[in-house]
Amino acid sequence: MKNEQKKRGKRQAPPGSSSGLMRSPNSGVKTNHGRLAFFAIKPTNLSVQPPEAVSSRIYALMTVLKGQAEIEMLALNSKESFEDNKRHYRQRAAEEDLPVISRLLEADAKSLDRLQIQMATAREFFVLVRLREETGMELHTHLSRVQKSLEDQGFKASLASGEDLKRMLGVYFEQNATTEKYEDYDGERWIILND
Numbered sequence: 001m002k003n004e005q006k007k008r009g010k011r012q013a014p015p016g017s018s019s020g021l022m023r024s025p026n027s028g029v030k031t032n033h034g035r036l037a038f039f040a041i042k043p044t045n046l047s048v049q050p051p052e053a054v055s056s057r058i059y060a061l062m063t064v065l066k067g068q069a070e071i072e073m074l075a076l077n078s079k080e081s082f083e084d085n086k087r088h089y090r091q092r093a094a095e096e097d098l099p100v101i102s103r104l105l106e107a108d109a110k111s112l113d114r115l116q117i118q119m120a121t122a123r124e125f126f127v128l129v130r131l132r133e134e135t136g137m138e139l140h141t142h143l144s145r146v147q148k149s150l151e152d153q154g155f156k157a158s159l160a161s162g163e164d165l166k167r168m169l170g171v172y173f174e175q176n177a178t179t180e181k182y183e184d185y186d187g188e189r190w191i192i193l194n195d
Contacts, residue, residue: 029165034130037143038074040164041125042156060153064127067149074126076171082112126160126168 028037044057065071086109093105127150134142143159150157160168166184183189 028131028160029169034132037129037131037146038160038165038168039127039129039147039150039157040160041127041150057154060155064149064153064155068129068146070130070132071146072128072130074128074168076124076126076168082116085109086112086116124168124171127157 028035030036049057061073065073089105089109089112093102093109096102096105127146129143129146131139131142147157147159
């Protein structure tokens with residue numbers, strides 16, 4: 001395949017270049033605007049916490065964010081959203097002439113509401129760190145300092161793995177929360193080596 005490309009004199013765009021993303025070896029992503037590292041945060045179930053505990057978690061997060069200027073937060077739904085479906089059911093129920101059908105459509109919308117509430121805690125949180133020119137040991141020290149800052153405030157944080165990053169980008173760009181394994185390249189599973 002490489003020989004064919006050389007013969008034609010064409011260059012192939014790097015994977016992800018249409019979105020401005022390139023793969024980075026340091027558990028992060030390289031973009032047109034610099035490198036990013038991600039920490040996966042294991043959330044606390046705030047719905048069962050008293051208001052004082054929620055306030056203390058907010059204050060702890062605020063402390064981390066104030067202490068590091070290059071930190072940003074990313075919160076993703078790790079499950080499907082049913083808002084479009086619920087809106088469609090309610091619109092159809094309002095337009096429906098038959099009361100029986102209208103009630104069925106309303107019941108469907110309510111069942112989606114209940115399902116959404118059950119999955120409300122299915123969120124994923126990432127701390128995004130914009131990296132400057134750090135490399136090698138300097139980069140490792142910087143990322144360790146960010147992780148320690150998060151852990152000192154009571155957050156369970158770990159540097160996002162390659163699979164975490166692919167899942168996060170799949171949810172962020174495609175709203176795809178159902179894929180079990182993401183490929184490095186589109187169609188990779190169909191390539192047969194030595195053929």
